[in-house]
């Protein structure tokens with residue numbers, strides 16, 4: 303079956319191993335399309351975080367190509383990859399990685415300091431960076447005036463997650479990559495958060511790549527990629543192992 307949407311991420315004959323280790327990822331082909339909401343699952347240690355590192359240009363494969371929005375990341379220098387990532391990819395990390403000495407709003411607007419493109423996208427919306435940060439936080443469920451003045455160290459896990467998601471999405475990067483961002487939450491809270499994430503991604507035309515261990519979330523997504531099914535590396539976990 304052919305897909306009429308444009309590919310935004312294309313992996314071709316990719317192999318990756320950590321130094322002196324055996325091959326962790328060996329993927330012949332992987333294509334993710336514009337606007338898709340993709341769920342990636344796989345056993346612990348199967349290489350999900352490593353794959354996200356390749357998609358974001360944090361890591362480069364020793365073989366094959368990783369093309370994102372038409373740019374082959376393997377052909378860029380480390381500095382060019384950093385620049386590309388700042389412009390086009392929003393990350394939601396497992397541990398959120400919020401900056402404790404910055405306010406919530408400053409945490410959210412931080413990516414704009416590294417990306418003129420994302421800054422311009424906010425300007426074009428007619429809002430200031432602060433207004434856009436507040437809009438995103440409010441849409442993601444953080445609109446209590448008092449909470450907004452809290453230090454990030456005083457936030458619950460769910461609230462931290464919302465700040466991290468707003469930070470990933472500010473300035474419409476195009477691609478949002480989330481690594482197990484809901485693991486500390488109960489099922490209802492997870493689903494509610496993901497629905498909000500979807501709405502915001504759709505409005506901003508972001509493609510979403512989401513990694514989780516939780517199979518109950520799968521049904522919410524357009525497509526699931528079972529990493530252990532597309533990964534031919536001998537060190538990768540085999541189908542049937544504990545998910």
Ligand SMILES: Nc1ncnc2c1ncn2[C@@H]1O[C@H](COP(=O)(O)OP(=O)(O)OP(=O)(O)O)[C@@H](O)[C@H]1O
Nearest residue numbers: 320321323326344345346347348349350351352353
């Ligand atoms: N920085 C690193 N240096 C060396 N080996 C690493 C590094 N990061 C991960 N690995 C190894 O690569 C393999 C895949 O790890 P990865 O974190 O990508 O798996 P994962 O599927 O995301 O696991 P989990 O679900 O537990 O987070 C593992 O064997 C791991 O030990």
